[in-house]
Amino acid sequence: MKALVSALGNEIQSLFPEDSAFVADDLYTRRVYSKDLMPRVHLEAREGDLQEPSIDAVVWPADSEKLAKFVRAANEKGWELYPYGAGSGVCGGATPGRDQERHRPRISVDLKRLDKIELLDEKSQIAKVQGGIIGQVLEEDLNQRGFTLGHFPSSIYCSSFGGYLATRAAGQLSTYYGKIEDMVLAVEGVLPTGEFFTTPVAPRLAVGPDWNHLFLGSEGSLAFLTSAWVKVHKLAENRRFLSFVVSSTEKALEGVRQWMQEGLRPAVTRIYDEDESRMLMGIKDGVKLVCIIEGEQTLTDFTALRINQLTMKWPDWKDTGEEPAQHWWAHRYDISYNQQLILSHRRMILDTFEVSTSWAGLPSLHKHVKLATEAVAKRFPGKGEMLLVIAHFSHFYHCGGNIYFTLCGRSPEDTPTPEFYDGVWDELLKACEAQGAAISHHHGIGRLKALAYRRQRGVLHDVLKSFKHELDPKNILNPGNLGL
Amino acid sequence: MSLIQKISSTLGISGFKSRIQGWVFKKKLLKFSGRFRWEPEACFYCPEMCRFACPVAETLRDNTVTPRGKMSLLHLAERGFTPESVAGGPAQRLWFLEQCTGCGRCTEFCVHENDVATQLRQARAEHFSRESVRLSPAGSLTEQVDAREVGRSLEALRALEGVVVLCEPGRREWWLARPKLLEELGATSVCEAWLPHREWSWGKLSELRIDEIGDALSDCTQLWVESPDAAWFLAKAVKEEREALGAEVRLVWQRFFAEMAARELPLGTSFHESYFLSRLFPRLGYSVPMYERGLLPFHSGWNVHDCGGEGHYRLAHPGNARAIGERFLADLVKDGRALDKIVCQSWSCMEHLRGISEAKVVYWLDELFDGAR
Numbered sequence: 001m002k003a004l005v006s007a008l009g010n011e012i013q014s015l016f017p018e019d020s021a022f023v024a025d026d027l028y029t030r031r032v033y034s035k036d037l038m039p040r041v042h043l044e045a046r047e048g049d050l051q052e053p054s055i056d057a058v059v060w061p062a063d064s065e066k067l068a069k070f071v072r073a074a075n076e077k078g079w080e081l082y083p084y085g086a087g088s089g090v091c092g093g094a095t096p097g098r099d100q101e102r103h104r105p106r107i108s109v110d111l112k113r114l115d116k117i118e119l120l121d122e123k124s125q126i127a128k129v130q131g132g133i134i135g136q137v138l139e140e141d142l143n144q145r146g147f148t149l150g151h152f153p154s155s156i157y158c159s160s161f162g163g164y165l166a167t168r169a170a171g172q173l174s175t176y177y178g179k180i181e182d183m184v185l186a187v188e189g190v191l192p193t194g195e196f197f198t199t200p201v202a203p204r205l206a207v208g209p210d211w212n213h214l215f216l217g218s219e220g221s222l223a224f225l226t227s228a229w230v231k232v233h234k235l236a237e238n239r240r241f242l243s244f245v246v247s248s249t250e251k252a253l254e255g256v257r258q259w260m261q262e263g264l265r266p267a268v269t270r271i272y273d274e275d276e277s278r279m280l281m282g283i284k285d286g287v288k289l290v291c292i293i294e295g296e297q298t299l300t301d302f303t304a305l306r307i308n309q310l311t312m313k314w315p316d317w318k319d320t321g322e323e324p325a326q327h328w329w330a331h332r333y334d335i336s337y338n339q340q341l342i343l344s345h346r347r348m349i350l351d352t353f354e355v356s357t358s359w360a361g362l363p364s365l366h367k368h369v370k371l372a373t374e375a376v377a378k379r380f381p382g383k384g385e386m387l388l389v390i391a392h393f394s395h396f397y398h399c400g401g402n403i404y405f406t407l408c409g410r411s412p413e414d415t416p417t418p419e420f421y422d423g424v425w426d427e428l429l430k431a432c433e434a435q436g437a438a439i440s441h442h443h444g445i446g447r448l449k450a451l452a453y454r455r456q457r458g459v460l461h462d463v464l465k466s467f468k469h470e471l472d473p474k475n476i477l478n479p480g481n482l483g484l
Numbered sequence: 485m486s487l488i489q490k491i492s493s494t495l496g497i498s499g500f501k502s503r504i505q506g507w508v509f510k511k512k513l514l515k516f517s518g519r520f521r522w523e524p525e526a527c528f529y530c531p532e533m534c535r536f537a538c539p540v541a542e543t544l545r546d547n548t549v550t551p552r553g554k555m556s557l558l559h560l561a562e563r564g565f566t567p568e569s570v571a572g573g574p575a576q577r578l579w580f581l582e583q584c585t586g587c588g589r590c591t592e593f594c595v596h597e598n599d600v601a602t603q604l605r606q607a608r609a610e611h612f613s614r615e616s617v618r619l620s621p622a623g624s625l626t627e628q629v630d631a632r633e634v635g636r637s638l639e640a641l642r643a644l645e646g647v648v649v650l651c652e653p654g655r656r657e658w659w660l661a662r663p664k665l666l667e668e669l670g671a672t673s674v675c676e677a678w679l680p681h682r683e684w685s686w687g688k689l690s691e692l693r694i695d696e697i698g699d700a701l702s703d704c705t706q707l708w709v710e711s712p713d714a715a716w717f718l719a720k721a722v723k724e725e726r727e728a729l730g731a732e733v734r735l736v737w738q739r740f741f742a743e744m745a746a747r748e749l750p751l752g753t754s755f756h757e758s759y760f761l762s763r764l765f766p767r768l769g770y771s772v773p774m775y776e777r778g779l780l781p782f783h784s785g786w787n788v789h790d791c792g793g794e795g796h797y798r799l800a801h802p803g804n805a806r807a808i809g810e811r812f813l814a815d816l817v818k819d820g821r822a823l824d825k826i827v828c829q830s831w832s833c834m835e836h837l838r839g840i841s842e843a844k845v846v847y848w849l850d851e852l853f854d855g856a857r
Contacts, residue, residue: 002579005572021544024546024548026571026572026576027570027571027572027576028548028557028570028571028572028576028577028580029546029548031570031571032547032548032553032556033547033548037531042529045528050560050565050569050570060545060546084547086535086547087547088531088532110545110546110547112545112546113545115545132545134535134536136536137536137542155531157532157533157534157535157536157537158531158532158533158535158536333533334595339529339530339531343529344525344526344528344529
């Protein structure tokens with residue numbers, strides 16, 4: 001058992017004498033909960049001294065009643081609360097900002113003890129799932145009962161279901177199963193005042209605005225999301241693998257647009273742009289495209305047949321068989337592992353930027369965000385500056401898709417790396433905003449993109465701020481996140 | 485070389501079938517060059533895909549005790565940060581390192597082939613050999629050995645003779661504080677030794693190394709060990725297969741079972757160790773409701789453990805930890821059999837259960853030998 005060392009820790013513990021492991025306030029625990037996976041945190045940790053933890057204590061409520069009781073106490077005393085799932089967010093949404101004024105106790109609320117599947121209605125194919133469960137644990141538990149959620153982010157081993165709700169996450173097979181907001185029927189949670197709420201549970205309803213969409217993506221700023229009713233699916237009967245090399249990114253996008261607008265829904269479609277195809281797959285001419293179709297046998301066979309019929313007619317498309325797609329499938333979560341060597345080197349930066357826009361806007365968005373490297377070079381003319389941006393397209397819709405940029409660079413010798421990192425993000429976000437695209441497709445906003453979010457939303461950001469004030473008059477819940 | 489090629493080269497991915505192979509190659513190259521010890525640094529920057537594989541993290545739901553949480557302590561130490569600045573002090577730091585059952589699943593799960601479990605194990609040993617938290621000064625009865633190291637450590641093993649207690653690192657003080665027990669066992673030495681039984685059970689220990697360890701212990705007449713794994717390793721791999729070894733391997737547990745057989749178990753006592761449940765309790769005539777009702781999520785076998793004793797990979801699945809935490813304890817309480825006490829074989833299991841149960845949780849040696857102080 002961790003010994004309590006502060007008056008705050010003892011005060012919190014005294015609220016829950018029956019749960020001896022409710023709170024911890026030791027130095028290392030506060031240190032760990034003062035960061036998530038935002039790369040900037042790594043850069044600071046790598047190049048600087050140990051910083052004072054930004055969190056004063058961590059609590060682990062075992063159920064929503066204890067959570068509500070604690071939130072009520074925090075609201076009364078004015079303690080700041082930071083909802084924490086698995087800590088795998090990359091936008092700094094779960095921890096206080098580095099420049100945030102510190103005048104009240106800050107408590108990280110780890111929700112991972114809320115990790116049950118409360119209900120599985122096999123007939124309706126609805127599950128009620130608590131927010132703290134790790135994605136892979138949830139999937140395995142559902143699989144054992146013959147179902148799948150269909151949500152497979154590459155972070156599935158280290159991210160929580162509540163995190164998916166909070167950030168409006170998307171999994172790799174989302175073109176077939178949908179994004180998290182497509183899966184959720186209703187959410188249940190605790191407001192910053194400690195009151196419980198539940199949005200209506202129904203397959204569809206027309207009773208005023210959709211409350212789910214106010215809370216999904218609120219990134220812990222409006223409420224604690226303790227559980228949600230979600231659609232589940234029978235485990236896939238069949239899976240088909242297709243791969244192609246296409247002469248250019250634009251040709252590949254054009255082909256995928258056609259099949260999406262024809263109504264075909266392969267679970268996975270990924271187009272790697274020329275740079276990423278060359279660097280990561282060794283393809284010198286053209287771009288790689290992998291496509292995986294999942295679901296009921298007849299449907300998958302038909303989808304594969306139709307895609308093959310279409311692509312055979314397209315001279316820029318070359319069928320490369322099943323193996324590349326199968327290889328991707330076998331390594332589909334590996335991408336997140338590949339950052340150590342870069343991040344462990346001084347001055348190096350590595351991050352990802354996922355944006356979305358319409359079919360008409362995708363080529364231009366792709367071009368202009370990559371051209372931001374030139375603006376960065378002008379902004380940081382010092383010796384040794386380097387920035388490379390590669391991209392793939394991994395989620396598609398009837399009207400458009402996303403682009404997932406990976407940026408890897410090195411700060412000039414005369415510039416501190418965090419400053420360079422901030423400058424790179426500033427240029428990338430401006431390039432994206434200039435194209436009128438969404439600045440996040442599925443990672444969220446956090447503190448990293450809060451400024452750009454406010455710029456883009458304009459008056460609606462003020463409306464959101466007013467709404468938060470109504471829910472959270474003392475602004476105790478994740479203050480500063482989303483720019484609120 | 486173009487910029488892209490330079491980056492590609494830095495990434496270590498060109499010319500490899502998969503990116504991961506490239507990383508592993510690069511890692512090995514760096515390790516070979518002695519540039520840095522890879523594991524702690526890699527873990528520090530990793531998104532922590534092994535969290536799900538760790539029974540401790542699964543049980544406590546605490547980010548500080550995930551494999552990365554623990555390995556980060558090692559990385560920060562390598563960078564020169566003191567235990568005081570990182571964790572508040574050596575004892576506080578040790579608490580986190582102790583939150584490991586040694587199941588090795590983090591090692592098996594790691595795509596970089598980092599031997600996380602061994603790194604943590606070594607860190608715990610280093611802590612006890614370097615940090616000033618010992619309860620009593622080292623006396624003539626003590627030795628500290630890592631039997632995997634040929635050379636110095638084997639020499640220390642060779643120096644042992646007579647009746648020896650081979651205990652887990654960090655448990656020497658526990659033993660030294662119980663002279664009556666040592667006298668009862670006839671022990672002449674208490675030696676902290678990490679025997680390579682895990683590596684052996686995974687088939688990763690060479691015959692040569694087994695021979696060396698066996699030979700080194702040949703002057704011992706009796707070896708008392710705490711864990712069945714160690715006993716299995718010594719008795720089967722060392723003793724029985726090597727006639728030259730004169731040692732007799734005994735399990736302190738044998739005494740425990742004998743003692744417990746003679747006791748009347750208090751209602752509500754539970755033994756958090758499936759070895760008890762599946763193998764020995766039925767033989768001793770104890771009734772174990774969970775076992776009888778078939779609620780344990782695994783099958784018994786010679787090497788059965790619960791949520792992460794050093795045993796079989798499958799049985800160390802963290803799902804078991806969750807099942808133990810949720811079903812096992814909850815069921816006993818739900819049935820009106822209030823759980824008063826849980827006796828743990830593993831120190832770290834004990835810590836975990838203290839975190840999730842309101843029952844009194846004790847180390848099994850304390851349960852039996854308190855009177856031998």
